[in-house]
Amino acid sequence: MYTNSNTLYLSRDKDFLRRIKTAKTGLHFLMAAISSMFLLFLIAYILRSQVSDWEALSQPWQPLSDTGQLWFNSALLAVASIALEYARRSIKDLDNSKLTRDCMLLACAATVAFLIGQLLVWKKLAAMGFMASSNAANAFFYLLTGLHGLHLMGGLVVLTVATYRCKRLAFELQEPLRLRTKSSIELCATYWHFLLLLWLGLFALLTGSPESYAAIAKLCGF
Amino acid sequence: MAYAEDAEHDDLHQPRSFYAKYIWSQDHKVIAIQYSLTAIAMGLVALVLSAMMRMQIGFPGSIDMDSTAYYQAMTMHGMIMVIYLLTALFLGGFGNYLIPLMVGARDMVFPFVNMLSYWFYLLSVIVLLCSFFVPGGPTGAGWTLYPPQAITSGTPGTEWGIILMLVSLIIFIIAATMGGLNYVTTVLQARTHGMTLFRMPLTVWGIFVATILALLAFPALFVSGIMMLLDKTIGTSFFMPDMFSFGSQLEYQGGSPILFQHLFWFFGHPEVYIVALPAFGLVSDLISVHARKCIFGYRMMVWAIVAIGVLSFVVWAHHMYVSGMNPYFGFFFAVTTLVIAVPTALKVYNWTLTLWHGNIHLSVPMLFALAFIVTFLVGGLTGLFLGNVVVDIPLSDTYFVVAHFHMVMGVAPILVVFGAIYHWYPKITGRMLNDSIGKLHFWITFLGTYLIYFPMHYIGLQGMPRRYYLFEDYQFIPDSAHSLNAFITVVAILVGIAQLLFLFNLFYSAFRGKPSGGNPWRAASLEWLTPDTPPKHGNWGPSLPVVHRWAYDYGVPGQAEDFVPQTASAELAPVHEGDKNQ
Numbered sequence: 001m002y003t004n005s006n007t008l009y010l011s012r013d014k015d016f017l018r019r020i021k022t023a024k025t026g027l028h029f030l031m032a033a034i035s036s037m038f039l040l041f042l043i044a045y046i047l048r049s050q051v052s053d054w055e056a057l058s059q060p061w062q063p064l065s066d067t068g069q070l071w072f073n074s075a076l077l078a079v080a081s082i083a084l085e086y087a088r089r090s091i092k093d094l095d096n097s098k099l100t101r102d103c104m105l106l107a108c109a110a111t112v113a114f115l116i117g118q119l120l121v122w123k124k125l126a127a128m129g130f131m132a133s134s135n136a137a138n139a140f141f142y143l144l145t146g147l148h149g150l151h152l153m154g155g156l157v158v159l160t161v162a163t164y165r166c167k168r169l170a171f172e173l174q175e176p177l178r179l180r181t182k183s184s185i186e187l188c189a190t191y192w193h194f195l196l197l198l199w200l201g202l203f204a205l206l207t208g209s210p211e212s213y214a215a216i217a218k219l220c221g222f
Numbered sequence: 223m224a225y226a227e228d229a230e231h232d233d234l235h236q237p238r239s240f241y242a243k244y245i246w247s248q249d250h251k252v253i254a255i256q257y258s259l260t261a262i263a264m265g266l267v268a269l270v271l272s273a274m275m276r277m278q279i280g281f282p283g284s285i286d287m288d289s290t291a292y293y294q295a296m297t298m299h300g301m302i303m304v305i306y307l308l309t310a311l312f313l314g315g316f317g318n319y320l321i322p323l324m325v326g327a328r329d330m331v332f333p334f335v336n337m338l339s340y341w342f343y344l345l346s347v348i349v350l351l352c353s354f355f356v357p358g359g360p361t362g363a364g365w366t367l368y369p370p371q372a373i374t375s376g377t378p379g380t381e382w383g384i385i386l387m388l389v390s391l392i393i394f395i396i397a398a399t400m401g402g403l404n405y406v407t408t409v410l411q412a413r414t415h416g417m418t419l420f421r422m423p424l425t426v427w428g429i430f431v432a433t434i435l436a437l438l439a440f441p442a443l444f445v446s447g448i449m450m451l452l453d454k455t456i457g458t459s460f461f462m463p464d465m466f467s468f469g470s471q472l473e474y475q476g477g478s479p480i481l482f483q484h485l486f487w488f489f490g491h492p493e494v495y496i497v498a499l500p501a502f503g504l505v506s507d508l509i510s511v512h513a514r515k516c517i518f519g520y521r522m523m524v525w526a527i528v529a530i531g532v533l534s535f536v537v538w539a540h541h542m543y544v545s546g547m548n549p550y551f552g553f554f555f556a557v558t559t560l561v562i563a564v565p566t567a568l569k570v571y572n573w574t575l576t577l578w579h580g581n582i583h584l585s586v587p588m589l590f591a592l593a594f595i596v597t598f599l600v601g602g603l604t605g606l607f608l609g610n611v612v613v614d615i616p617l618s619d620t621y622f623v624v625a626h627f628h629m630v631m632g633v634a635p636i637l638v639v640f641g642a643i644y645h646w647y648p649k650i651t652g653r654m655l656n657d658s659i660g661k662l663h664f665w666i667t668f669l670g671t672y673l674i675y676f677p678m679h680y681i682g683l684q685g686m687p688r689r690y691y692l693f694e695d696y697q698f699i700p701d702s703a704h705s706l707n708a709f710i711t712v713v714a715i716l717v718g719i720a721q722l723l724f725l726f727n728l729f730y731s732a733f734r735g736k737p738s739g740g741n742p743w744r745a746a747s748l749e750w751l752t753p754d755t756p757p758k759h760g761n762w763g764p765s766l767p768v769v770h771r772w773a774y775d776y777g778v779p780g781q782a783e784d785f786v787p788q789t790a791s792a793e794l795a796p797v798h799e800g801d802k803n804q
Contacts, residue, residue, distance in 0.1 A: 018411075022331045026407040029437055033399055037441035040488070044445065044481055048460065053476030133457035136476060143452065221548075 428503020
């Protein structure tokens with residue numbers, strides 16, 4: 001159908017643009033659904049926090065009064081997000097394929113490190129006797145961080161495939177492969193930025209003071 | 223429409239093996255049929271359960287059914303009908319089949335995810351059905367699954383039934399999300415040349431907005447399902463308060479059952495419109511085609527669908543008046559509930575005005591469409607009663623509510639399902655459904671459902687409580703109410719059996735029905751203009767259709783035919799005034 005390689009690339013570029021636009025629309029709706037879910041969790045959290053048995057984990061005598069580990073984890077996720085943004089920008093230029101690959105590997109590593117960091121916080125809480133069944137505040141912490149982690153793990157599957165493609169791209173510069181990789185990286189970058197923002201929101205919520213919860217609850221009319 | 227230009231060159235990857243074609247199919251039409259057949263099978267299960275309940279209510283003790291089995295049947299009937307039949311059929315069935323054909327696409331934009339959506343749905347169905355066979359049986363908590371009773375001893379199915387129900391719902395929501403992402407993205411991205419948003423048939427608009435509602439409202443059920451599952455399995459106290467059960471204190475503390483109700487109904491009310499909006503869209507198309515007239519107030523109809531969708535998120539607490547709330551909140555939710563009647567009434571007026579001076583063909587799809595308008599009106603009007611706090615509180619736990627929601631949420635959408643199947647069956651199979659059997663099926667179903675649900679309003683006003691297993695020895699219930707219940711049961715069983723006519727017609731006509739040709743109803747919308755009937759993989763042959771007008775050009779003066787297909791150019795026939803896009 002196509003007579004020369006330039007036309008072929010042009011056609012593939014158009015095809016790529018169409019597919020990325022479609023995938024992005026799908027991703028935006030997925031992020032809207034995920035946002036809806038976490039927003040409802042937020043409302044449930046605030047409402048439940050107004051019952052007298054609630055023991056906020058951020059109180060001075062509670063484990064999350066020291067947020068060092070959580071800040072460290074947040075930094076790891078931010079590194080992953082920034083690395084993906086670099087990858088997204090660098091793949092526009094074919095000469096940068098090695099930089100793209102390194103950024104992707106860094107994003108993967110930082111994400112895995114974030115998940116391990118979150119598990120360490122879980123382990124610390126459990127070791128101190130803060131089980132999900134002992135207080136609703138603990139249960140929410142496990143539930144919200146767990147669900148956030150699961151969403152990240154889902155993205156990690158796509159990120160791993162994209163990283164593998166990047167690795168191949170560093171050795172064989174193929175236009176179709178570059179376009180497919182570019183598409184995956186764009187989607188991953190958007191998704192990671194979203195999950196970073198979501199995590200920062202959750203972080204603020206889970207370590208907020210009882211007074212903040214009471215103020216929000218009052219504002220909502222609870 | 224850059225998408226369409228590029229999509230024309232896509233390789234179609236024709237499936238070759240039997241498995242790729244019919245089992246692990248990524249073709250939207252096959253997935254739609256898989257969804258529909260599974261949903262109809264589930265509907266039959268729920269129908270049998272309702273027949274068993276009716277036997278117990280009308281003729282107590284006539285079948286071997288204790289109170290446990292009654293509550294289990296009631297719960298499973300409700301949940302299956304609302305989620306696993308209606309939601310799955312409207313979005314998974316009609317959405318999958320009609321969206322790509324009506325917008326002129328070759329398939330959904332993410333076919334693999336679409337296939338996964340069906341298999342996740344099937345998995346959710348299997349998990350749900352497994353609950354009939356586990357120790358303790360399925361949950362009998364009522365379809366609303368209110369805690370604390372849903373997971374506390376004494377309620378049927380608290381061993382495994384409730385766990386399987388919640389797991390099944392969570393899987394269903396994942397399936398619905400995967401399907402939903404496909405529907406909205408296909409509508410927004412994959413429309414063919416000339417198919418602007420305001421040229422789409424109202425069916426697509428209805429399904430599109432309903433899908434957005436589903437994507438935003440199902441998370442509420444997901445959230446409440448997960449939290450209740452954790453309350454049940456690992457002993458968290460999200461919803462479970464301090465309480466005693468059978469004389470001993472449970473280990474729960476501080477949970478809020480009302481929180482569950484808010485979350486459940488934040489999903490539950492949009493769910494009504496997740497079912498109703500596709501029905502509105504489908505019935506608009508049926509009426510226009512079979513009255514041979516353009517839909518009245520197309521743009522108003524679109525904006526009414528959008529307005530109903532938005533408003534459906536701010537009315538949820540009208541399901542909770544009896545749970546108690548701040549009177550100002552009650553006032554707010556009563557007002558929003560009554561306001562939603564405005565765009566809804568607008569749709570009813572527009573359907574009626576479409577019929578006005580139309581060339582009405584009383585075909586089977588049209589009969590069902592007309593029956594829908596009447597039924598929806600009746601159900602909607604009783605909704606206005608129940609939307610008011612002071613009327614709702616005394617009526618809330620009576621058969622008046624059962625009658626209301628069965629009319630508006632049960633019978634009305636099912637009438638559309640039947641009408642739509644009679645209408646689009648020729649496109650799906652290439653054969654017509656038998657007309658005589660269809661009319662018999664219609665009259666028995668239509669008149670039968672009125673004989674069932676009209677008396678229920680009456681016995682509800684008499685104060686007859688709903689959810690009761692046995693009505694013996696209640697002095698306030700007159701004998702006439704018992705007689706009416708027996709009458710309702712007889713009619714319900716007859717209507718249930720009459721559905722066999724439909725099933726017979728469905729399978730018999732697939733092989734022996736009269737060949738339909740490509741466009742038996744002489745309809746103008748795109749799905750009737752495919753080169754093959756049933757449409758082949760890829761739908762449109764080598765090139766995609768080009769759209770020049772809306773889908774409602776019927777009775778255009780000076781034309782040889784009384785309809786102008788959407789693909790006819792402006793030179794062939796003037797573009798109708800209702801289509802403002804030219």
